[in-house]
Amino acid sequence: MIEERFEELESTWLVGRRREVLDFMQLLRDSSRRKKIVNVYGTAGIGKSSLLDEFQRQSRAAGAFALSVDSEGFVKTPRSLCENILTLLPSRSGEALDPSDIPMACLQELNHLSSERPVVLIIDVYEQMESMDQWLRDYFLKSLDKNVLTVIAGRYPLGETWYLSPVWRPLIVRMPLSELDYAAVARFAENTYITDEETVQRIWRYSKGHPLTLSLLAFLFSQPDYKDKAEHPGGDDSLPFLISQWLREVPGEHLRPFVEAACVLRHFNQESLSFVMERDITASEFYQLIRFSFIRKVDRGWTVHSLMRDAVNRELLSRTPQLYEKIRVRALQFYYGRLTDKGKRTTDPREAVELMYYIGDSLIRAFMNWFELTSRHYETAGVRNREELEAYAARKIANAKDTRIELYDPHTNGHFNFILSAQETCYTVRKLDFGALFSLGYDVVRVMRDAAGDIIGFAVIIPINRVTLPYLKLAPRSSAYFSHLSPQMNERLSVPPHTRAGWFIETIDTADFADASQQTAIGHLLHSLIFTGELIVESPAPILYFIEAHKSLGFEAAPGGRHCNYDGVTPTDTFVLDLQNEQAVSYIERMLALTGQRQLVEQEQEWAPQPQTAPVSPEEKPYDRIMERMDITPREKEVAKLLERGHTNGEIAATLYISEVTVKKHIKSMFTKLDAANRTQLLKKLLD
DSSP: OHHHHHHHHTTSSOOSOHHHHHHHHHHHHOTTOOOOEEEEEOSTTSSHHHHHHHHHHHHHHTTOEEEEEEGGGSOSSHHHHHHHHHHHSOOSOOOOOOGGGHHHHHHHHHHHHHTTSOEEEEEEOGGGOGGGHHHIIIIIGGGSOTTEEEEEEESSOOOHHHHHOTTTGGGEEEEEOOOOOHHHHHHHHHHTTOOOHHHHHHHHHHHTTOHHHHHHHHHHHTSTTOOOOTTOOOGGGHHHHHHHHHHHHSSHHHHHHHHHHHHHSSSBOHHHHHHHHTSOOOHHHHHHHHTSTTEEEETTEEEEOHHHHHHHHHHHHHHOHHHHHHHHHHHHHHHHHHHTOTTOSSOOHHHHHHHHTTOOOHHHHHHHTTTOTTOOOOEEOOGGGHHHHHHHHHHHHHTOOOEEEEEEETTTTEEEEEEEOHHHHTGGGSSOOHHHHHTTOSOOEEEEEOTTSOEEEEEEEEEOSTTTHHHHTTSTTTHHHHTTOOHHHHHHHOOOTTSOSEEEEEEEEESOTTOHHHHHHHHHHHHHHHTTTSEEEEOOOSOHHHHHHHHHTTOEEOTTOOBOTTTSSSOBOOEEEEOSTTHHHHHHHHHHHHTTOHHHHHSOOOOOOOOOSSOOOTTTSOOOHHHHOSSSOHHHHHHHHHHHTTOOHHHHHHHHTOOHHHHHHHHHHHHHHHTOSSHHHHHHHHHO
């Protein structure tokens, strides 16, 4: 049966992954459930998402219930993850849940479903889930029934902590993805009607089997008028060059603006794209856009592959900075309007998080290096790394020297310079008790390593709950704030051990503050915490560089949080950023004022198609494929039209005044009628 399915698979765009799919299906069919997690990992653009889509197809064909969550589509909290999962499940109850009950309800629904048939839970872009790694490992995934097979996919393999656990080590299957071989590249070229051996050789030589690069090259070489450029670079410069060529050659004058706008928007649908482009996008135009191989359906609409998106943004900012700024401002206005919509009953934290990507002053853009394609990252460390960490800290103190930090924002051509004395560069590694930190029992220490595997920085980030509060009330950098909490705040922070009320950042260090890639890693780590939408407390080293960066990110000095515990002399503030509930709106308003962008969102935000000035004859009316279909019911057509606009099940239910259960039934009915495996496939078949 699997072999028959592969005959179909090899005729599609997924090539060169036969072994991985066979291994996955063998695990799914193993009734003993000796393995519980499949860890798919590989570099950006290596084809993880395409493989995960095939896992879903194969799972459904085998009678399993498969669901996929993309970590880019939700706030990184247990509640938000579980809310996303629940929207994808055939819920047994339409009752509203208390927020604190959502994780348990999610576990119960998954386990109930797995008692009826196998369940495959896919978590994609796991490199952005670091703040939830321990909760997933020690609580959520442990609580799932053995009939739930979990696929965790990301750029990096699961951390050593998973494999040091005697519980998890035997239950994990590693599935690293590498570049495609020549036969797979030739097969892909054949699928795009490229059969000339010399051209296939060029594609192989330029792509080195990297799937995203391969797909762009195939598009280019399949164009009748495309001429291969002799100056085509290799190595790390290949992808940016290809994207530049692709934008000039493939989309044409008509589609190029759609691609550019979609890349500035992290997630998009027909509504947001129309708003940003200030014109009504037709279904036909939108369908042409989403058919590109680097665009895929996610929970909140569609998204461009991150490598493609970042490279296009970089190219657009360099080539036409005014156009980039215009699109960014329209995106800012769109999400601000969504966040502050008075007709909504509650504030969706995802809207606030989405809006944060378009707010930031020149210093933060320079600090973050937004379009860094291969930024470094911090990974979880454990007690086994204690001696290595202490040795690193000792070396840094012994070799300390004055440092000059230079930052540059290409958007405004802004330059920033900071001078750190030798003593100041050591603030981030002094007065740390690694023994006490590791005894907390959480993944509080993260390290950054160079290509040789040596530590070049570390961060200490502590979840705030009733277990960690005693430490926080005594530790030098946190005691000033946490030992003077009001009774109400103390109660808010005293949450159960398996969850958190927020984060305390004890330190973030790098070996060389002047190194741009290490600066970017700090920026991305801070932003990953901000995007959890939770309380963040930090007392950064009393250095202008750190203080200005935190102010630019919207942190505020907390009353009563000042101390002199870095060096016994210098007064040091404790900064707080609280984005929970309605406070997210206050933060956005403050950031808009801080960055001078208030006037941008106060400008006219609404946009609507211009009314027609004359009647349109039947011959001139646009053809609507969905409404003309005879194989779906009138109500299914209404649901399909909202699907076409990128609406979620909840948004469709609210628009049509029906329950989400009914929406799911209509979608399931259309799946069956049109032989579709997922929403993206359904939309394509509806429009074909």
